[in-house]
Structure formats: C-alpha cells, structure tokens
Amino acid sequence: SGNVPFGTITSLHESPLRFGQLAVGTDDGLIEISRDGGNTWNALTSPIPQNTKRNELLWVSEVLWSHHHEQRLYVALNGYRLDHFDSWIFMTENDGRTWTRLGGNDLPCEPVNALAESASREGTLFAGTDGGAYVSFNDGSNWSAIHPDLPAVPVHDLVIQERENELVIGTHGRSIWVLELDAMWKHWDASELWSDAIPAAFVLSEIETIEFDEQWGERGWSWSEPRDVTADVDAFSPEPITAHWVITNDSTETTWIGDTIQLFRGWQSLSIPLKLQTSPEVEFIQPGSYIVSLYTDSATPLATSSLLIGTKDD
Structure with a gap:
C-alpha cells in the first residue's frame, strides 16, 4: 500500500x-x-x-x-x-x-x-x-x-x-x-x-599460493579475449594514493608489472597481474618464489608481500 x-x-x-x-x-x-x-x-x-x-x-x-x-x-x-x-x-x-x-x-x-x-x-x-x-x-x-x-x-x-x-x-x-x-x-x-589499533601505515595481507597453469592466457572461445590472470590481496591505505606493482625474483631481478593503480582510503581488494608483457607475445610469471612490492614515487616500497607460484606436482 x-x-x-x-x-x-x-x-x-x-x-x-x-x-x-x-x-x-x-x-x-x-x-x-x-x-x-x-x-x-x-x-x-x-x-x-x-x-x-x-x-x-x-x-x-x-x-x-x-x-x-x-x-x-x-x-x-x-x-x-x-x-x-x-x-x-x-x-x-x-x-x-x-x-x-x-x-x-x-x-x-x-x-x-x-x-x-x-x-x-x-x-x-x-x-x-x-x-x-x-x-x-x-x-x-x-x-x-x-x-x-x-x-x-x-x-x-x-x-x-x-x-x-x-x-x-x-x-x-x-x-x-x-x-x-x-x-x-x-x-x-x-x-x-x-x-x-587503526593502522597508521599501509597494510598488505599475505597472498595465497597460486597454481601455475600452462593454459594461462588461452582464449576460451576463438572470438573471446584471453582471461586475465591475477593474484588477489587485501590492503589498507590510510589515504588515497597512486601506485604500481613491482615483482622481484630469487635473483633479485625486479620487473614493473601491470598499470598504475588508484587506491582509496580504507580496506580494499587489489589484483596483482601475473602477466609480464602484452607484446609481441604474452609472458606469464613462472613457478617460483617472489617478493611483490607496491611503490609510489618513492624509492622505498610502500609495502611488500611474498608470492609463491606452484605447480600441480607441488
């Protein structure tokens, strides 16, 4: 009524x-x-x-x-x-x-x-x-x-x-x-x-182990786009920021991955792209142990977290 x-x-x-x-x-x-x-x-x-x-x-x-x-x-x-x-x-x-x-x-x-x-x-x-x-x-x-x-x-x-x-x-x-x-x-x-206990600094949670798949990046259908492959992580930012991901392997080689991202103040879920490049061909991060860091314009990372990419046999 x-x-x-x-x-x-x-x-x-x-x-x-x-x-x-x-x-x-x-x-x-x-x-x-x-x-x-x-x-x-x-x-x-x-x-x-x-x-x-x-x-x-x-x-x-x-x-x-x-x-x-x-x-x-x-x-x-x-x-x-x-x-x-x-x-x-x-x-x-x-x-x-x-x-x-x-x-x-x-x-x-x-x-x-x-x-x-x-x-x-x-x-x-x-x-x-x-x-x-x-x-x-x-x-x-x-x-x-x-x-x-x-x-x-x-x-x-x-x-x-x-x-x-x-x-x-x-x-x-x-x-x-x-x-x-x-x-x-x-x-x-x-x-x-x-x-x-309100965090005064940026917080990045642990990243769950990712299982590598040889079919990463393949098209589900001939007309469809390749699916994105990402690792998900929770984060708390005390203020709005612009940042980007950097991944470091066991040999301390660092690579910028993905595009610049915008974070708002508060808790949020972030996706870390596991794709290293888009041309001339797609290359995905291979199995192994890595350190994932989030950077702003500073030379010091805002936060870091460990990333383990395993295989079906692990």
Whole structure:
C-alpha cells in the first residue's frame, strides 16, 4: 500500500545488553526509548531541531543500541524527502540530553539509511547510504568506503552475521552483497580496541599460493579475449594514493608489472597481474618464489608481500 506519511515507526531495536530496553524512531522525527519492555516510553530531544509547524520533519532511518555500552544509542536521520542530503549520524549516552555527530566531515552528502555495529570489535561501525556503504574503526570519528567492488547504489539494510563474521548488505536494485570481515581485522590482536589499533601505515595481507597453469592466457572461445590472470590481496591505505606493482625474483631481478593503480582510503581488494608483457607475445610469471612490492614515487616500497607460484606436482 506504500508509505503512510507521519506517525509510522521506521526503526525498532532492543538493546543486546539489557532485556526490555527498546528504542523506536518514526518517519516524523520522533525518537523514544523504553526500559520496561514498552510499558512506558520517554521521548528524546531530536539531534537536529525539527520544523513541526511546516511539517518539515526528518525521517528516523535507524535507531541502534550499542553492543558495548548500555546507555549508548546511535541514531541516523534521513532528509531526502525535504531535499536535505546531509549524512546525519548521531550518538547519545545520556538519553538525548546531548548528542554527538559522527563523521560529518568524512561521509559524503548522502542520506543515511542503515547502521550496524560489530559485537566483536568495539568501535567498528557500518553505515549504508543512498550512495553506498562505509566503515569506521573509531566510533564514527572517521569513515572510509567499505569496498571498491560494491556499486554506487542505495544501501537500505546492514546486518552482521557474527558466526561467519560477514556483513550482509541489502541494496536497492543491485541484490544482496556479503562482505567477509576477517580481512579487515586479522592484522590486530583480538584484545585490542579498534580505536587504539587503526593502522597508521599501509597494510598488505599475505597472498595465497597460486597454481601455475600452462593454459594461462588461452582464449576460451576463438572470438573471446584471453582471461586475465591475477593474484588477489587485501590492503589498507590510510589515504588515497597512486601506485604500481613491482615483482622481484630469487635473483633479485625486479620487473614493473601491470598499470598504475588508484587506491582509496580504507580496506580494499587489489589484483596483482601475473602477466609480464602484452607484446609481441604474452609472458606469464613462472613457478617460483617472489617478493611483490607496491611503490609510489618513492624509492622505498610502500609495502611488500611474498608470492609463491606452484605447480600441480607441488
């Protein structure tokens, strides 16, 4: 039947730390909490003044109690119906008497539709907007794009599957995406807080062993292009950079491989081309042990990782 304007509950959440502690948000800007299972309710002051006289009221797109602090409540407001496209995410720890805005300078001007918080990693938040999904490792102070493969599409829901440590992303028109979170936090000790462990330098994960195939570069069909052969690696960049790959063999011979690549700030998946040249004929990296380095304009590599190309007999 479509949306019923005003007076509709748009978000409901129960605290994972306290039974019966509820929060609701509505499409006319109301935020209310209950600590007795819904028998009584208290209205919170809105993080942003609402224009009730003109019915210019912001949609409360998400209310979310924290997994780590009983009194902490996250709230996302959405103003797309009023042509307000700011990314409004707020936090309160005193029942709305004061609010803190999260990530106002890092998030683009995209209405926020969904929030999620990691139960296993304190300080890790996820936000879904009309333009994609974003992650913060320090309680929302800083944000970065979540993954380059996720299209620029409205994200309407975020759920963390804690057992598999996966983030399930529900989009508008581009299906459901699942992101494995292990790559984001396998570089830190489990006892560390994300707020104390944000990498200050570039991080490059280990590369899984690649099995060499004599059919690399062959066409699947006579009219098709040869398939690219790559090794995949996860990386964290503290800032946007331009870089290129260099591979070093056992004889310390170095070769520039692939084209210049662009990296954004945050975690991302990178592909290392295993093709050395494109003309006059294609030559692929042969079985053996290598060091793969990522360089910018500096003579010192930004990061390195080991690459092992084996054979079927290994």
